[in-house]
Amino acid sequence: MKKIVIRIPATSSNLGAGINSLGIAFALYSTVIVEEKTDRWRVNHSLKGIPHDANNLIVQTILRINPKIAPRQLTVMSDIPQAHGLGHSTASIIAGIKIANVLGHMNLTLDQQINIGNQLMGHPECVASGILGDLTASYANGKRVSTVKTHMPQVYALMYIIPHYNSKQHSVPPIKKVTLSEMIQSIDVSNVLIAAVMDNRWTKASMMMEKDPIKAHHRKVGLHDLKVIRNQAHQLGIYGTYLNGQGPLIITFGQRIELNRLHDRLSDDASLKGAIRVLGIDRNGTTVRGE
Structure with a gap:
């Protein structure tokens, strides 16, 4: 199978008063390359304090969605700073969702992916804007997320x-x-x-x-x-x-x-x-x- 390349944008939430509802995506990215099968999960990256094995958040997300997926080698190149409010963890969770969807042949809709992301991290606005891009407004009732994407002005x-x-x-x-x-x-x-x-x-x-x-x-x-x-x-x-x-x-x-x-x-x-x-x-x- 040829390599799979996933690119996830940085995200921010709230935009002031839009708590847990409004999210926006920025042109700053984390790229994850899915490579060959291996005997165990290997995650190559240069990020400080982030696991290189099955304890990595990307792998943990994959296995929570579909534990039958065989180990792979992943390479992560991220320009999103860690612990600085731009969605570094969100990007890892979205990458895991996308990888599980492709390798598991799950055919998840975007709406299903957003709902899974919300279940895993509890912030629908971050997941929605990361998956859809631009400005999103989301509502979560504890069971499902409803999201609308709109177009932010040219700013x-x-x-x-x-x-x-x-x-x-x-x-x-x-x-x-x-x-x-x-x-x-x-x-x-x-x-x-x-x-x-x-x-x-x-x-x-x-x-x-x-x-x-x-x-x-x-x-x-x-x-x-x-x-x-x-x-x-x-x-x-x-x-x-x-x-x-x-x-x-x-x-x-x-x-x-x-x-x-x-x-x-x-x-x-x-x-x-x-x-x-x-x-x-x-x-x-x-x-x-x-x-």
């Missing part, structure tokens, strides 16, 4: 990675701290956001990204950096800066030329210690070649 994203972030120290606050009023406002904001995107009203959509009633009272990590970046962006007339989840990533959407100016300003700010880069949006999601 880019400036990524600021918050330094020294530790997810174990900055866990998501208990839901009991969220008031009914905050929940209703968050739903209202995310509804207007997605409607504005679908109507190609980018100014209104970007304004909605900066409104986040639920998480506004709970964030601790990155607040200083968020304020600095948002203020600098506003001075340039750029709106659409938000903290991805509880961190460790701050994202600003805008036109490429605008974001390059913002990049230069932020690079000159001594109070900001994180890494900065500008990325495009992936429109196609995960691709599989050599089936």
Whole structure:
């Protein structure tokens, strides 16, 4: 059998108030090559702290979906940074789903793949945007996921990675701290956001990204950096800066030329210690070649 090449985009969730619902894919990729059969699973890569054997998340996903699949040699080449809020683990799970589907001749639909991914990781928005690409809105009721893909305007994203972030120290606050009023406002904001995107009203959509009633009272990590970046962006007339989840990533959407100016300003700010880069949006999601 010829080699199978799977390419999975980086992903981000929430876009402000769209908690566990809105996801987006970026033009930064993890590539997995499925090679010959072997006596045991071998995963070749240069990633720090990631297993090279059957304990690898990709292999674990394959075997959870179809334990009868024979071991293979896999080669992973990833530009998605680990533990930085861009879906490194999501990419591994999606790769496992795609490999199980091909090698197991399962003929899973995209909807079935998204549902499996949600069962395995509990974040439908990340799985949906990684598989489908572009901007997705998802709803999960504990049993099934319903997803709609829409087209994000022709914008880019400036990524600021918050330094020294530790997810174990900055866990998501208990839901009991969220008031009914905050929940209703968050739903209202995310509804207007997605409607504005679908109507190609980018100014209104970007304004909605900066409104986040639920998480506004709970964030601790990155607040200083968020304020600095948002203020600098506003001075340039750029709106659409938000903290991805509880961190460790701050994202600003805008036109490429605008974001390059913002990049230069932020690079000159001594109070900001994180890494900065500008990325495009992936429109196609995960691709599989050599089936």
